[in-house]
Amino acid sequence: xxxxxxxxxxxxxxxxxxxxxxxxxxxxxxxxxxxxxxxxxxxxxxxxxxxxxxxxxxxxxxxxxxxxxxxxxxxxxxxxxxxxxxxxxxxxxxxxxxxxxxxxxxxxxxxxxxxxxxxxxxxxxxxxxxxxxxxxxxxxxxxxxxxxxxxxxxxxxxxxxxxxxxxxxxxxxxxxxxxxxxxxxxxxxxxxxxxxxxxxxxxxxxxxxxxxxxxxxxxxxxxxxxxxxxxxxxxxxxxxxxxxxxxxxxxxxxxxxxxxxxxxxxxxxxxxxxxxxxxxxxxxxxxxxxxxxxxxxxxxxxxxxxxxxxxxxxxxxxxxxxxxxxxxxxxxxxxxxxxxxxxxxxxxxxxxxxxxxxxxxxxxxxxxxxxxxxxxxxxxxxxxxxxxxxxxxxxxxxxxxxxxxxxxxxxxxxxxxxxxxxxxxxxxxxxxxxxxx
Amino acid sequence: xxxxxxxxxxxxxxxxxxxxxxxxxxxxxxxxxxxxxxxxxxxxxxxxxxxxxxxxxxxxxxxxxxxxxxxxxxxxxxxxxxxxxxxxxxxxxxxxxxxxxxxxxxxxxxxxxxxxxxxxxxxxxxxxxxxxxxxxxxxxxxxxxxxxxxxxxxxxxxxxxxxxxxxxxxxxxxxxxxxxxxxxxxxxxxxxxxxxxxxxxxxxxxxxxxxxxxxxxxxxxxxxxxxxxxxxxxxxxxxxxxxxxxxxxxxxxxxxxxxxxxxxxxxxxxxxxxxxxxxxxxxxxxxxxxxxxxxxxxxxxxxxxxxxxxxxxxxxxxxxxxxxxxxxxxxxxxxxxxxxxxxxxxxxxxxx
Numbered sequence: 001x002x003x004x005x006x007x008x009x010x011x012x013x014x015x016x017x018x019x020x021x022x023x024x025x026x027x028x029x030x031x032x033x034x035x036x037x038x039x040x041x042x043x044x045x046x047x048x049x050x051x052x053x054x055x056x057x058x059x060x061x062x063x064x065x066x067x068x069x070x071x072x073x074x075x076x077x078x079x080x081x082x083x084x085x086x087x088x089x090x091x092x093x094x095x096x097x098x099x100x101x102x103x104x105x106x107x108x109x110x111x112x113x114x115x116x117x118x119x120x121x122x123x124x125x126x127x128x129x130x131x132x133x134x135x136x137x138x139x140x141x142x143x144x145x146x147x148x149x150x151x152x153x154x155x156x157x158x159x160x161x162x163x164x165x166x167x168x169x170x171x172x173x174x175x176x177x178x179x180x181x182x183x184x185x186x187x188x189x190x191x192x193x194x195x196x197x198x199x200x201x202x203x204x205x206x207x208x209x210x211x212x213x214x215x216x217x218x219x220x221x222x223x224x225x226x227x228x229x230x231x232x233x234x235x236x237x238x239x240x241x242x243x244x245x246x247x248x249x250x251x252x253x254x255x256x257x258x259x260x261x262x263x264x265x266x267x268x269x270x271x272x273x274x275x276x277x278x279x280x281x282x283x284x285x286x287x288x289x290x291x292x293x294x295x296x297x298x299x300x301x302x303x304x305x306x307x308x309x310x311x312x313x314x315x316x317x318x319x320x321x322x323x324x325x326x327x328x329x330x331x332x333x334x335x336x337x338x339x340x341x342x343x344x345x346x347x348x349x350x351x352x353x354x355x356x357x358x359x360x361x362x363x364x365x366x367x368x369x370x371x372x373x374x375x376x377x378x379x380x381x382x383x384x385x386x387x388x389x390x391x392x393x394x395x396x397x398x399x400x401x402x403x404x405x406x407x408x409x410x411x412x413x414x415x416x417x418x419x420x421x422x423x424x425x426x427x428x429x430x431x432x433x434x435x436x437x
Numbered sequence: 438x439x440x441x442x443x444x445x446x447x448x449x450x451x452x453x454x455x456x457x458x459x460x461x462x463x464x465x466x467x468x469x470x471x472x473x474x475x476x477x478x479x480x481x482x483x484x485x486x487x488x489x490x491x492x493x494x495x496x497x498x499x500x501x502x503x504x505x506x507x508x509x510x511x512x513x514x515x516x517x518x519x520x521x522x523x524x525x526x527x528x529x530x531x532x533x534x535x536x537x538x539x540x541x542x543x544x545x546x547x548x549x550x551x552x553x554x555x556x557x558x559x560x561x562x563x564x565x566x567x568x569x570x571x572x573x574x575x576x577x578x579x580x581x582x583x584x585x586x587x588x589x590x591x592x593x594x595x596x597x598x599x600x601x602x603x604x605x606x607x608x609x610x611x612x613x614x615x616x617x618x619x620x621x622x623x624x625x626x627x628x629x630x631x632x633x634x635x636x637x638x639x640x641x642x643x644x645x646x647x648x649x650x651x652x653x654x655x656x657x658x659x660x661x662x663x664x665x666x667x668x669x670x671x672x673x674x675x676x677x678x679x680x681x682x683x684x685x686x687x688x689x690x691x692x693x694x695x696x697x698x699x700x701x702x703x704x705x706x707x708x709x710x711x712x713x714x715x716x717x718x719x720x721x722x723x724x725x726x727x728x729x730x731x732x733x734x735x736x737x738x739x740x741x742x743x744x745x746x747x748x749x750x751x752x753x754x755x756x757x758x759x760x761x762x763x764x765x766x767x768x769x770x771x772x773x774x775x776x777x778x779x780x781x782x783x784x785x786x787x788x789x
Contacts, residue, residue: 320521323488326508327515328535328582338538342525 028410034403035189039182041397048181049148050155056178057145065170072163073174078116078140079109088139096125097136113137152179182400189404198376206381209294209366210359216299217355218348221306226336228307229314243307246300255368258297259283283369287377290370294378297365306351313347314340353420357413381409438499438589438622439464440485446493447480454480455646457494462590467616467623468651469633471669472643478626481643482592485624486513498589514583514621518595520575522567528554528578529563535586549585556615557581573604580612584619591616591623597632609636630670634658642666664786667714673743675714675780676755682709688781692750697726697776702789711789714780717743721756724775730754732768746770 039045052073061070085102089095100123110116116137120126127133144162149155155175159166193199224243228236246254261267262282272279282289317340325339341348363383366372372379372387379387389402444457455477462468470478483489485496487508496504503511514535522531529550530537536546554560557577567575576596583591596612597605613636616623627633633640634654641651642665650662661667667675680690684707688696696713698705705711720728721744733753734745737760744756744764756772764770781789 318519318521320517320519321523323483323486323508324515324517324521324582325523325534325538326488327486327511327513328538329509329512329586330534330538331509334538338534339523345525 031403031406031410034399035407036184036186036404037182037400038185038188039399039403040401041395043180043182045182045399048179049150050152050175050178051146051148051180052144052155052159052174052178053146060174060177065174066166069163069166069170069174072166073144073159075143075162077109077111077142078113078137079142080105080107080140084140084142088136091135091139093136093139094125094127097123097127100125113141116140149178152176185400189401190408192401193404193408201376202379202381202384205377205379206360208291209298209378209380210356212291212295213298213302213359214352214355216295217302217306218351220299220303221310221351222341222344222348224303224307225310225314226340228311230332240307240311243300243304245304247304251364252368254301255297255365258293258369262289262293284373287374290374290378294366294370297369298359298362301365302351302355302359305355309347309351310344313344317343349420353417356416356420360413360416361409381405385409439497440590440622440624441497442481442485442494443497444494445481445484445491445496447477447484447489448492453646455484458646458648460641460648460651462622462624463638464622465620466639467613467625467637469625469627469637469640470643471627471630471633471640473669474628476643477646478628478643479594480646482515482594482624482626485590486515486592487511512586512588513590513592514586514588515592516576516579516583516594516596518598520567520579520599522575522578522582524567526566527563528559528565528567528570531567531578532563532581532585534582539586550581553581553585556584556618557611571604572600573608576600576604576608577611580615584615584621589622591619591621593623593625595627596625597627597629605632612636631672634670642669644669660788661780662788664712664714664782664788667780667782667788671716673717673755673757675716676753678713678715678752680711680713682707682711684708688713690750690752692748692752694748694750694752696728696774696779698781699777699779702781705789710784712782712786714782715754715774716778716780717755717757719775719778720746720754721758721772722775724773724777726774726776727771728754728774729769729771732764732766732770735764735766737762746772 054074057070057074061067080101085098088098088101101120104123105119108119110119113134117133120133120136127136144158147158149158152175155178156171159171159174163171224239228239231239249257259266263269264281266282268282269279280286280289283293284290321339322335325335330338361382363380363386366378366380366383367386370378372383376384385402385405388398388405390397392398440460440462442458442460444459445455446453446457447455458481460481470481472478480489484491487503487506491504494504495502498511523534526534532550532553533546536549541549550563551560554563557580559574559577559581562570562574562578567578570578579596593612597608600608609632612625625633625637637654639651639653640657641648642657643649644665650657650666652660657666658670661670664677668677678688678690678696680688682698682702682705683689683695684705686698686700686703688698688711690696690713698713728746728748730746730748732744733747734743736743740760741757742760742762742764744758746754746756748754754774783789
């Protein structure tokens with residue numbers, strides 16, 4: 001009976017567990033996995049083959065591989081053999097021309113394309129267009145360069161055939177380096193981040209962005225909540241709705257409105273011009289104004305959130321307490337500081353911790369407004385991770401590096417949450433009744 | 438400090454709650470504002486302490502007109518019904534609050550708080566928070582906070598309503614003791630006639646925003662100015678009989694029974710419509726007149742027993758007597774009625 005009820009319970013929670021696993025746990029697990037690879041657009045996320053490219057050869061040369069080996073690997077030769085003839089036939093070279101090549105050049109080798117081309121030009125039924133001659137040379141090229149080998153063993157064989165006298169470990173190292181798929185690189189991504197000079201810049205940007213926006217959120221939220229609390233009811237309702245607008249407006253539309261507001265010939269621009277103040281694109285034209293823009297853009301969204309929570313908490317304070325403090329002689333300011341604010345500790349903690357975490361991982365508004373500019377002066381960690389993993393303008397999306405950056409963000413978020421919970425003795429706050437009658 | 442209200446008027450939006458009320462509370466006196474809920478007694482209290490702005494008239498503390506003085510500067514102590522203690526502060530900090538917002542020095546605050554805590558018997562609770570106190574203890578803390586800065590007036594808004602019956606009794610005498618010891622002028626708002634009568638020097642009874650009578654509890658009980666006051670005071674309540682005078686010193690209840698009138702009303706012309714009030718203690722104890730009826734309800738209350746006696750024509754009189762079990766339900770009784778103590782009211786409800 002007991003087992004049956006247990007199983008029944010499990011059956012009931014299993015959809016929730018499955019969803020939890022799929023949508024909460026898996027992303028973190030996958031991010032962690034990706035973070036320790038060098039996955040990118042060029043490696044793909046499935047697997048790869050072995051190719052030696054010109055770039056790779058240059059890297060090998062730089063890495064200290066013997067110049068002769070590098071030269072040998074980069075050399076291509078053109079040779080007329082039964083295999084190359086068959087390849088040419090398959091590539092669609094004209095059969096009569098091919099027959100002439102077979103009869104007159106069979107068994108010969110040419111050092112470079114030029115000499116092979118001139119030999120071909122000597123043949124009677126050569127194509128009239130130079131381009132076709134060039135195309136016809138290609139199948140005869142015997143080179144390891146840019147040739148795909150599906151396995152590492154095949155690559156090693158090919159290298160060995162090109163440079164028979166190369167040491168085995170060099171061959172194996174080159175074959176290893178020629179792999180195009182993704183690889184486990186342990187902490188390579190993190191090491192790269194540590195070594196990059198711009199990392200510290202981005203970290204400082206992020207800290208500044210979060211701290212400044214958070215301060216704006218909490219203080220403006222508190223200010224609005226308290227002022228509307230003391231306003232007559234009808235006015236307060238109007239102001240509450242007004243301050244909610246940034247939150248209600250779709251993000252993209254909200255960003256566009258800020259563009260109109262701050263861009264060249266925008267609202268601020270025109271006003272500043274009229275007043276004889278410096279008028280320029282405030283959003284992207286200077287570092288201080290760019291910071292001001294993104295802090296305000298995010299700040300107003302968060303301030304309305306804080307305001308709603310704080311207003312609710314304010315209304316939960318029994319009005320008699322406020323009356324009592326007034327007859328006890330407390331001025332408005334003393335009432336706010338000594339009676340109201342201490343009782344808003346819990347919502348302030350909540351807004352602070354919640355907003356810290358959401359600001360740490362938010363980049364949409366920055367992306368839509370300054371996009372991290374001018375230069376990368378307003379680039380924050382989340383935006384950089386997004387750009388690295390999903391929005392790289394060079395076209396090579398570095399999933400592995402992006403995941404590593406995201407993982408760091410997750411770790412920082414976790415540590416901060418634990419700190420907040422400890423610092424504000426969260427459980428105590430939640431367990432005890434906050435308001436006494 | 439004497440507190441005087443002159444033509445005090447209070448309106449909320451378009452509703453006039455209190456229209457030109459006059460009231461004088463003597464120095465060192467404890468006065469009850471007694472009335473049913475919605476009668477304006479709390480409104481009056483909040484106007485005196487400045488939480489509500491008055492719409493007309495004057496409020497004087499002694500000779501000082503405080504009508505336009507904000508509550509912070511009135512120097513009043515208020516105990517609210519729900520005590521309104523600050524939940525995030527300790528008992529000490531709660532009591533110290535009025536002093537510390539005034540900017541008193543640390544040692545002064547310490548001394549004053551200790552003194553008032555001793556007066557209210559809460560010395561051992563100073564380190565606790567309000568959530569860790571019982572209702573009675575919270576009440577004492579609220580009282581201490583209201584008294585700590587030696588206010589001119591102490592205002593108590595239904596201070597006992599949130600306590601259980603036993604604590605209510607205890608706090609009733611405690612509040613009175615503290616008021617007498619400090620000699621402070623106090624105003625108690627309550628809807629409970631027992632509280633008002635037991636704690637206060639005088640009672641101002643209110644209904645619909647009007648003070649009907651101001652008198653000592655005994656005087657008010659004995660000689661209520663009108664039917665409302667007579668009905669509001671007394672537990673178990675007075676029985677009102679509607680009828681007419683006979684012209685020969687008797688009173689004819691509508692249903693037919695004839696009861697004697699007190700001697701002072703014997704000369705009233707006949708056929709005058711009257712209401713006759715019979716308090717339960719004036720029936721069944723002593724008196725020259727005999728009334729016969731059947732016991733229709735018995736309610737033992739321990740020390741006393743309450744009886745309903747139905748007369749032949751259906752009129753019900755109530756009687757309270759020292760506990761007795763020799764009378765049972767359905768029994769015929771002939772009990773005395775003390776005619777001289779009966780209360781009579783004319784058609785408009787005024788006492789005659």
